[in-house]
Amino acid sequence: MSGAELNRRALLWSAAAAACVPAASLARQAAPVTAAPAGVFEGTRDGDVHAYRGIRYGRAERFRAPVAVARPGERVRAREFGPVCPQRGARYLPQSEDCLFLNIWAPADAAAAPRPVLVYFHGGAYSTGSVTDPLNDGAVLARETGAVVVTVNHRLNAFGYLYLARLDPRFRDSGNAGQLDLILALKWIRDNIAAFGGDPACVTPFGQSGGGAKIATLMGMPAARGLFHRAMTMSGQQVTASGPLNATERTRAYLARLGVAEGDFDALLAAPSEALVEALDAVDPILGGGVYFGPVLDMQWLVRHPFWPDAHPQSNHIPMILGNTHDETRAFIGPDSAVMQGLDWGNIAERLGPQLRVDILPEWVVAQYRQRFPQDGPRELFWRATTAARSWRGQVEEADARARAGAEATWVYQLDFPSQTEPERGAFHTHDIPLVFGTLGAEGSQTGTGAAARRVSREMMTAFAQFARTGRAPWRRYTLPDRPTMIFDTRSRVEQDPRQWERELFARVPYVQPGT
Template structure:
């Protein structure tokens, strides 16, 4: 967004001329933090494009010291990636954005820090769905959104090349930790309380949070967490991570040991090579994500159990009922000609649990004889790909007696495109309050607004008090697995609502790309 989009313009007729008002400015001035000039946006103060760090390629970022006056009125460049080709991208991408009802050091509002989705390869917080003004205003919280290094630039495993690259494999995670340290040290000047910081994220953003919960350097930097369709059970082991680095070298036609050329080559070549086939999963693009390096990440995020350093952190975990309708188009080639004869073979490449797909289809047909092939396809691909991580994490926390955990399931079908069902990303506009933003599938009717109001209360309640702001939402515990089912403006706590599918898919291990 350009700074101009944040202007409040008013034409005043007089003397035969139209006058345009100046932008409504917002300011922060603190000698320990710096001086920032933002804009007033939708009833709150917005500060966009605040630098929190600097980094050389494949090196750990360093904090940005408080400096001269900064104009924080427009989003900065996003991380280099194959996605979002219409946005400005740059390696210099360590910037965050703040929306606050009142940039006053004594306000001490709860802080909600958002990490974007896109796995670890793509994504941005400049998406209008994740602009923080409405959440800040409606929830009376300070909202922070963070960009950081992605894909090979943030997660390539280069440690075998020597101590210079000792932090590689987790640089993107360390960027997020640096951003949280910025929040700890600076957010009071923007009206936030550094002792009340909640992290939340959708898809890859949720996975990043799950990983942070097992990283010692993140301890104490956040006090509540929420993941939306995003889990990380295991990280990439160093041997698999090395295979992926070698695949990148091969795609770039580099000699196996030529890390210096990788460090200095044009960025566009690296981005192009990200489309290489992943040597572990056997499909593309090549996966780069957190690495079990035994230094920054000394254990898998949620295997074999929930990380003890985060047991005390209250947590919301959520998924949508038909996740895969978002990235397997109901109108696309994979669904063309779908019938009972080819259903099993079309499910097979989409799932991350190794079961006999013909047997799986037979089980679904026996359990749900009224379902169509398309209904079985989306149920099976969701339950065998996108949902198991949440079950594993929620169960692990329950078994460990960790701090209270709450689970939700979004069932509300999109009124904008009913074929979409309740798909991946569809909970974002409800949580951010951005129902009418470009890309929202929520609609703006009364039921959409009721869903938004409840989700905003739930998330901001967790940020403020450590409990969701919905009194009837029962914590998740075994064996009941209480789950808040969010439907068309209605909410019900249901015990283990997808028990049959959960039990079917738990017969075999869940394999994430990092495995």
């Protein structure tokens, strides 16, 4: 489907959603109250959208599986975001281990047919982030598409993924506790979302970066079976999980940094959350750098890798969209970063090698790229090669694995539309978040609010909503060997295998999921 057709559908959809309820009538109505099995929730009104913030879906003791929370018949204020998981930095406040809260935006027309449910899991790898970020506000997406939008916070870093099971059997769930939080949230949605106008049989998780990786992992977790019906990942893949031996070594390094003896779990449980956050700068004994946290192949909750040696048969029937941006690593490797200072043809190979995240001869990579892209300077080549090697590779592995397995339906997109406020950043990692949510003017967005950005945003919202409703994206399915890919840009179009040369170049070496 062409970009023009996507845009036409977006305009029709937007007009239909806006026409559901007269604005003047809505303005006179009181704040919304919704009775659901888990409680009677008092929300707020944003024009023709009802918002419910800070709904508790569970509680959890430290390093243990969460338990559901319900307050049937009890009136619950749902007007403010709940706390976020403790993490480094003060970008998201307040922070608390008691962080199992979700938020709902629902069109006000309760008489409409049950609506598709879009469930967002945030990025930040498995260690940081929150859906309280203004870029993740669900009001515009719900208003423009008529979907019910849910965003979910859960446990992160050591609180959600510190693997203790091999050191103490009391903590058998610890390495995947953050994933179990998301499963519990999906169960809450299954049991309650109909009261908000959502269809519990039409639930689509979508997530950017770490959020997409969490979804890819859920597609390989038996406990998540049947809880969602489509899936969309945005620059986030999880081909393999962390092995239990490496995860245990990382736990030992973390405990040493925390100052807790390996067998002194009473001290670990008693340590203040601030101390657990401070110790997150422990050095990773496998990779170096900060210690990695993520899902663990614990043979209990996760008994095989999500996409290795093939796509998990459990989820091949689930329609899936996989996306990436054209210039992913311009978000991680800024023009003023240390690796870019003084970068030239004499030192580029030495600096490029560690950033590729695969074991390949960097001098050869530089020579190949210089021949293929003679117009690139050292910085442009650096960003281009690192994006292909470390950011696109996992998505290619997953999409190809589904295609080889004959999965029911797979679609791939690439965002080429560049930043309109900092053009030198191109279409960087996270750039698709405000386009999909319609939060173009929110703090942190670099899309700009001009006509081109609005058009691309409408196209992406329309495509995501159509997929959530029907299980079909409005462009050609991803099949081998042609690999059709939707390019979202000022002129959106479908291209066949747009990454072919770089895909084939890096396919010479085995892919290893970073951190695992």
